[in-house]
Amino acid sequence: MPIVRNLGRAASQLLQSSGCGCGVSLVPVRAIGVSPRQVASDASFHSVTFSESDHPRVLITGGLGQLGVGLAKLLRKRFGKNNVILSDIRKPADNVFYSGPFIFADILDYKNLREIVVNNRITWLFHYSALLSAVGEANVPLARAVNITGLHNVLDIAAEHNLRLFVPSTIGAFGPTSPRDPTPDLCIQRPRTIYGVSKVHAELMGEYYHYRYGLDFRCLRYPGIISADSQPGGGTTDYAVKIFHDAMKTGKFKCYLRPDTRLPMMYIDDCLKATLEIMEAPAEALTMRTYNINAMSFTPEELAQEVQKYVPELQITYSVDQVRQAIADSWPMNFDDSNARRDWGWKHDYDLPELVTTMFSYLGSDSRIAQAN
Numbered sequence: 616m617p618i619v620r621n622l623g624r625a626a627s628q629l630l631q632s633s634g635c636g637c638g639v640s641l642v643p644v645r646a647i648g649v650s651p652r653q654v655a656s657d658a659s660f661h662s663v664t665f666s667e668s669d670h671p672r673v674l675i676t677g678g679l680g681q682l683g684v685g686l687a688k689l690l691r692k693r694f695g696k697n698n699v700i701l702s703d704i705r706k707p708a709d710n711v712f713y714s715g716p717f718i719f720a721d722i723l724d725y726k727n728l729r730e731i732v733v734n735n736r737i738t739w740l741f742h743y744s745a746l747l748s749a750v751g752e753a754n755v756p757l758a759r760a761v762n763i764t765g766l767h768n769v770l771d772i773a774a775e776h777n778l779r780l781f782v783p784s785t786i787g788a789f790g791p792t793s794p795r796d797p798t799p800d801l802c803i804q805r806p807r808t809i810y811g812v813s814k815v816h817a818e819l820m821g822e823y824y825h826y827r828y829g830l831d832f833r834c835l836r837y838p839g840i841i842s843a844d845s846q847p848g849g850g851t852t853d854y855a856v857k858i859f860h861d862a863m864k865t866g867k868f869k870c871y872l873r874p875d876t877r878l879p880m881m882y883i884d885d886c887l888k889a890t891l892e893i894m895e896a897p898a899e900a901l902t903m904r905t906y907n908i909n910a911m912s913f914t915p916e917e918l919a920q921e922v923q924k925y926v927p928e929l930q931i932t933y934s935v936d937q938v939r940q941a942i943a944d945s946w947p948m949n950f951d952d953s954n955a956r957r958d959w960g961w962k963h964d965y966d967l968p969e970l971v972t973t974m975f976s977y978l979g980s981d982s983r984i985a986q987a988n
């Protein structure tokens with residue numbers, strides 16, 4: 616790290632001595648002059664820091680997806696309702712709108728995003744906006760814009776305004792040439808989806824901004840996340856959410872992955888707990904800025920067996936979707952999260968049986984639950 620910091624200093628000195636004659640000095644993040652958005656040093660910045668006793672002021676982008684509303688709920692419990700602003704480009708449901716501050720924020724609109732951060736004195740940003748793996752393959756230009764250009768906007772704003780920035784990555788940041796069983800934190804990453812490529816880019820850019828500009832970037836690679844009260848946004852792991860809803864509604868489930876497709880998965884409460892934990896971890900504890908986290912790994916067949924303990928009449932058929940199967944076949948089967956466990960004490964609470972019990976109790980399955988347990 617010292618070498619990289621020195622490199623940064625050297626680059627700044629080089630720029631200062633280059634006699635460019637522009638007449639305005641630039642804030643550090645722009646100093647190497649690679650960004651189209653150069654900001655004069657006399658611009659009105661709110662470079663916010665907060666003491667330990669203060670609560671962070673939080674913005675969540677892409678907050679109306681599968682994970683954002685739950686994250687807002689957790690953070691509001693911790694930091695107070697009005698300190699956590701949920702944002703998205705979609706219209707929130709009534710219960711979300713009335714549960715705490717909500718604001719329109721398109722991450723592709725740099726100026727608007729910057730204004731929100733400044734006007735609300737944001738100190739922590741959770742960047743959840745993204746197009747997931749399957750929908751990303753269906754619309755590569757949009758995925759590229761949202762996942763890459765949007766990330767650039769967020770990174771610049773976070774660096775300029777001294778924010779602590781969380782960006783989730785994914786098991787999808789690995790590819791067919793990565794070790795798959797288990798997949799460690801540091802190994803070959805050559806994903807074959809625009810989603811995976813954009814997430815590797817996010818990991819690398821965030822780490823670069825950390826070493827180059829001191830940005831407090833923190834990143835977790837999530838497994839497939841399973842939740843009861845929010846719907847997934849078009850990923851490859853979505854079958855593991857849909858099976859519960861279909862079991863409850865129709866007693867029939869058509870799975871788009873082969874029965875033996877093993878993927879790492881996690882219950883949403885564990886995912887959100889890990890997210891808050893890494894954001895609160897002391898910087899000295901973090902030997903890395905991007906960590907794998909894991910809870911369990913299972914196949915559709917194994918999940919179905921567990922679900923059938925609650926809905927024994929559930930009928931499962933398999934109709935493989937080639938796109939999502941190819942994606943799943945290139946992803947980790949088991950995730951090695953030993954660094955997270957060692958550095959900041961990561962520990963999951965939900966294994967497969969607890970996950971299934973919790974999902975059914977959430978979905979109010981009492982009437983259908985068999986006495987099998």
Ligand SMILES: NC(=O)c1ccc[n+]([C@@H]2O[C@H](COP(=O)([O-])OP(=O)(O)OC[C@H]3O[C@@H](n4cnc5c(N)ncnc54)[C@H](O)[C@@H]3O)[C@@H](O)[C@H]2O)c1
Pocket residue numbers: 676677678679680681682683703704705720721722723742743744745746747761765783784785786836837838839840841846847848849850852
């Ligand atoms: N859900 C999972 O299983 C999972 C696993 C690994 C990583 N992640 C990551 O966690 C984050 C949240 O995932 P999710 O499941 O809630 O995603 P999601 O697809 O359910 O939600 C993404 C949200 O981003 C919003 N969005 C799209 N374009 C936008 C734009 N231009 N400006 C602002 N918002 C925009 C969408 O409206 C949507 O509400 C994503 O970055 C995702 O990659 C999720």
Ligand SMILES: C[C@@H](O)[C@H](N)C(=O)O
Pocket residue numbers: 747748749784785786787810837838839840849850851852853
């Ligand atoms: C794994 C994750 O990133 C997402 N659920 C997807 O399948 O695309």
